[in-house]
Amino acid sequence: MTNYPFLSSTDPQMLKLIEEENQRQRDGLELIPSENHTSKAVLQALATPLSDKYAEGYPGRRYYAGNAVVDKIETLVQERAKKLFGVPYVNVQPYSGSPANLAVYMATCEPGDSFMGLDLLSGGHLTHGWKMSATSKLWTSHPYFLTDDGAFDFEVIRQLALECKPKLIWCGGTAIPRAIPFAEFAKIADEVGAYLAADISHIVGLIAAGEHESPAAHVHIITTTTHKTLRGPRGALIMVTEKGLAKDEKLGQKIDKAIIPGLQGGPHLNTIAGIGVALLEAAQPEFKTYAKQVVQNAKALGQALVEHGFKLVTGGTDNHLLLIDLTSTGPGRGKFLQLALERVGLYANMNTIPGDSGPPLYPSGLRLGSPAATTRGMGAAEMIKIAEWIARASQAIKNDHLPEDKTERSEVFKKFAERLAGDQNFETLRQEVQELCGRFPVPAIG
Ligand code: DSN
Numbered sequence: 001m002t003n004y005p006f007l008s009s010t011d012p013q014m015l016k017l018i019e020e021e022n023q024r025q026r027d028g029l030e031l032i033p034s035e036n037h038t039s040k041a042v043l044q045a046l047a048t049p050l051s052d053k054y055a056e057g058y059p060g061r062r063y064y065a066g067n068a069v070v071d072k073i074e075t076l077v078q079e080r081a082k083k084l085f086g087v088p089y090v091n092v093q094p095y096s097g098s099p100a101n102l103a104v105y106m107a108t109c110e111p112g113d114s115f116m117g118l119d120l121l122s123g124g125h126l127t128h129g130w131k132m133s134a135t136s137k138l139w140t141s142h143p144y145f146l147t148d149d150g151a152f153d154f155e156v157i158r159q160l161a162l163e164c165k166p167k168l169i170w171c172g173g174t175a176i177p178r179a180i181p182f183a184e185f186a187k188i189a190d191e192v193g194a195y196l197a198a199d200i201s202h203i204v205g206l207i208a209a210g211e212h213e214s215p216a217a218h219v220h221i222i223t224t225t226t227h228k229t230l231r232g233p234r235g236a237l238i239m240v241t242e243k244g245l246a247k248d249e250k251l252g253q254k255i256d257k258a259i260i261p262g263l264q265g266g267p268h269l270n271t272i273a274g275i276g277v278a279l280l281e282a283a284q285p286e287f288k289t290y291a292k293q294v295v296q297n298a299k300a301l302g303q304a305l306v307e308h309g310f311k312l313v314t315g316g317t318d319n320h321l322l323l324i325d326l327t328s329t330g331p332g333r334g335k336f337l338q339l340a341l342e343r344v345g346l347y348a349n350m351n352t353i354p355g356d357s358g359p360p361l362y363p364s365g366l367r368l369g370s371p372a373a374t375t376r377g378m379g380a381a382e383m384i385k386i387a388e389w390i391a392r393a394s395q396a397i398k399n400d401h402l403p404e405d406k407t408e409r410s411e412v413f414k415k416f417a418e419r420l421a422g423d424q425n426f427e428t429l430r431q432e433v434q435e436l437c438g439r440f441p442v443p444a445i446g
Pocket residue numbers: 034097125174
């Protein structure tokens with residue numbers, strides 16, 4: 001009996017693949033810290049005819065006809081976001097985090113202007129100025145770095161800002177296990193007259209629930225995706241704070257113009273409705289309990305990993321995310337361990353660590369997070385079990401090493417995956433993972 005009767009009759013081939021993916025999600029565990037599981041209510045909003053409507057423009061000023069209802073929807077979502085994050089202005093239309101961040105450049109910088117962001121390999125994001133990103137081709141990127149032990153060195157960051165006189169400074173990132181000191185960034189941005197933008201995509205749910213300090217009092221602009229710790233659909237928000245409007249009263253309008261006509265066409269209204277549902281859910285007391293548990297679980301997982309002998313960047317975590325430093329076991333260990341865990345249904349991702357000595361495609365770190373497991377109802381006892389599984393998988397591959405000769409690498413990883421596929425110990429581990437996951441259903445699919 002399928003949950004998708006219409007797909008079943010119209011496109012059984014697609015249905016089969018969707019059900020395969022549902023089964024993969026049920027049987028395994030998403031430990032990638034940027035992933036989560038939405039509620040059934042969020043998924044229901046996504047699967048509505050709102051997807052069929054064009055609505056270029058903003059509530060009350062659309063290019064196409066027939067937008068009286070979607071005006072009400074977009075306004076409702078804006079109001080929910082403003083209330084939850086304590087900001088006077090929000091744009092709910094960015095298709096995802098990258099266009100949201102691009103819009104911030106367009107609203108605050110002229111082409112070629114200098115800006116600063118955390119280097120990708122230190123835990124920043126592509127759109128914070130990575131050399132391959134449009135952001136560093138259209139504007140002038142001056143990256144700052146974490147110290148080798150994962151800390152911000154504010155004296156070095158300040159010196160860089162004094163030298164390059166950025167128009168815009170980004171704070172936030174994708175692999176920062178500790179709290180982000182927004183006030184320290186604000187001192188520097190204010191001293192050099194730069195806009196300060198916080199990309200809170202990873203920690204947004206923790207901020208909404210009061211488990212991480214809000215940047216609203218310190219920064220001018222906040223961007224966030226909506227599908228990570230916020231547990232909404234894939235989308236994004238751009239918010240302007242009171243401080244942002246005090247710096248430039250037209251900043252909100254500039255952001256609006258940067259989104260459309262600057263970067264995007266019609267907004268994805270079904271996604272916007274889904275974001276609205278997620279914002280409502282995030283304002284409930286149950287979400288505060290959830291976010292608290294996310295942090296407790298990440299700490300419990302970190303502690304258990306340390307007890308198994310793993311080294312963590314910064315020694316632990318303040319949030320939902322952990323970064324294992326595998327340097328001592330040789331280069332490329334992040335990739336070996338990611339593949340080994342994938343074999344047993346534990347999905348984590350290889351990641352560079354601050355000061356990584358390995359080649360960027362074969363990083364020395366593994367990034368893990370607790371948001372999705374916590375959504376399934378898991379607690380400290382399950383985190384301890386997960387750490388044990390990671391230790392067993394890691395121990396079983398301790399003799400696999402990255403060849404120095406680059407041409408041999410893809411063959412080595414191919415053989416590695418083939419060997420694991422036929423390995424009975426890994427099969428036993430996979431069954432243990434599946435058995436545990438069976439007791440913690442994925443909310444929207446059971
Ligand atoms: N891909 C996201 C992450 O995994 O952190 C960042 O965009």
